[in-house]
Amino acid sequence: MTTETFQVKGMTCNHCVMAVKKAVGAVDGVSGVEVSLAEGTVTVTGTDVAKEDVIQAIRDAGYEVE
Numbered sequence: 001m002t003t004e005t006f007q008v009k010g011m012t013c014n015h016c017v018m019a020v021k022k023a024v025g026a027v028d029g030v031s032g033v034e035v036s037l038a039e040g041t042v043t044v045t046g047t048d049v050a051k052e053d054v055i056q057a058i059r060d061a062g063y064e065v066e
Contacts, residue, residue, distance in 0.1 A: 001031070004051065005043045007066035008058055011035070016063070023061040027053045 011017060017035045020042055024033045032045035044054055055065045 001045060001047055002049065003043060003045045004049070004054070005041050006054065006058065008035075008040055008042050009064040009066060011037055011040060011063060013037070019061045020058060020063060023057040024054055027057050030054070 008020065011020060014037070017037050021033045021035050024030060024042060024044055027044075027046075027049060029049040030044055030046040034043040034045075035041070036043075042054075042058065058065050
């Protein structure tokens with residue numbers, strides 16, 4: 001099990017948080033997603049999670065990853 005945190009730009013409300021959480025949660029291997037609106041971060045926990053897949057899921061939801 002690994003944990004990785006991503007900086008995300010463009011989240012402004014709870015709807016944004018839920019959209020990102022849903023998108024990242026659908027990525028293969030992800031078992032947990034914590035989104036902090038205040039910090040602009042997404043922390044992903046899982047097994048054999050491809051970092052590129054998480055980044056793409058965040059971008060597909062309409063947000064930027066630093």
